[in-house]
Amino acid sequence: MAVSPMRKVSYGRTNPNLQNNWGNGSLCHPFIDRSNMLDNNCALFRDMNTSELHQVEELSKLKVLAKQQYLCAQMASTDQVYNIASGAAAIEHISSDGNRQILAFLFPGDFVGLSTQKMYDYGVKSLTKVTAYQFHRNQLLRLAEEIPTLEANLQNIQDRVLSRMLEQVYLLGQKNAHARICYLLIHLLERLPGATADRIELPMNRQDIADYLGLTVETVSRSITKLKNDGLIKLPCANSVTILDLDEVADLANID
Amino acid sequence: MAVSPMRKVSYGRTNPNLQNNWGNGSLCHPFIDRSNMLDNNCALFRDMNTSELHQVEELSKLKVLAKQQYLCAQMASTDQVYNIASGAAAIEHISSDGNRQILAFLFPGDFVGLSTQKMYDYGVKSLTKVTAYQFHRNQLLRLAEEIPTLEANLQNIQDRVLSRMLEQVYLLGQKNAHARICYLLIHLLERLPGATADRIELPMNRQDIADYLGLTVETVSRSITKLKNDGLIKLPCANSVTILDLDEVADLANID
DNA sequence: CGGGCACTTGAGGACGTTCAAGGAGGGTGG
């Protein structure tokens, strides 16, 4: 049966540095240095002109979080929404029996809060120091009615979120531990600002990885060790990864 | 840690027949008997008045499929979207290595095609005889700009889809085979028209269940057998389930 | 130097898969 790629990945041996290095933790005032907002990697503000950005500016409030703090808590009201400006965060759902599932890792430009539900049924926790723009949901939605580009961007964000969830379902349903780890590495390579095959600085710990991939810390650790022993990756230190055989890792990660 | 329910399930020993019995395979002309469109379980047409429904009517085309046919194929253009009127279908993604993951089961009132992407990265296959309303995506979206209720409904559909995907991620990441089976049973009890604890007629076969829950057919079969031996369910025949201990099954299925 | 924390490693076991065989039901043809 002929099938389509769910996500096309095509890597040479080169090191694709796919993204700008914004959101590297520097904390300039968001409306003095607009590079964040104007960057076309930022889904929310893409293709908007200066006047439109100014309108958005007036609605936003900058929020700064240290490591391991909640941007919003599970069950919190959805009247506030967020756009990550720098740092990394995780969307997590913790069930009544205490199990934790990470639903996504968030990076600069990622948006949180596109839902018409009254409460978040997940929490967003910072993994590193995080800065984020905060909006009143209704204000932003009202503005979106006036700025078609903004409305389209919100729609695109929703599509992308759904598309990523489909990938994760496929990953958890069909792939073994090694493939899941490889998927995460490729995912980080594509999304983590500053990440190159030579050096991926993991913003999350092993427990976070485990909770994202539906594994235990031990299995994550063992899988990483095996990838290392097989010569596919190198570990300069525990939270820094060098991909040695990008083709092989990308191949294992493939979920097309 | 205090957490919110992702989905609240509260069952007594009674048999909640939660839905109307529309979509039971009867094939009346869709615009003679409007019960389908007017049913408030149908997310797309909820709260719309007769005049608005008439506008939608003019855009739609009825499509009838036998069992095991594709409503739309993986990689097909997204210019056509669908609203299931009767029967059951499955959204599936088949990867290049031949693995199949079912992303959702579809029932009457479910909508397919909310995406701004050009191609479906999944296929929709009928499990039973299926009737569905077909729309040109752009026509429907244009109409949504004129009918606020329709636009809100489309937004709600998107939210619900995402919410279900989050549940599935949690299920696949954190739950064992038995819990996954129980989840499916409760899910069907809530969504499958005509389903009661006394009698759930499974529209899908064991392979479909396996591909939905990230298991093998054998494991699905063994899990069902164990639930039967433990006295939680009964199997009048292979594709018909009676839930004997609803509290226990719902408890195992819980994803809060 | 010592304590704490995150990560790794090891041994054993549980759960799910794989491979293989055995029913059970439905349809077709004799």
Next chain:
DNA sequence: CCACCCTCCTTGAACGTCCTCAAGTGCCCG
């Protein structure tokens, strides 16, 4: 109406993967 076949489902045995529990290592920070 029965025999046969085909498909789907179930069951069995052996294996592999991942989990659990436990100990050990390395690193950061006082």
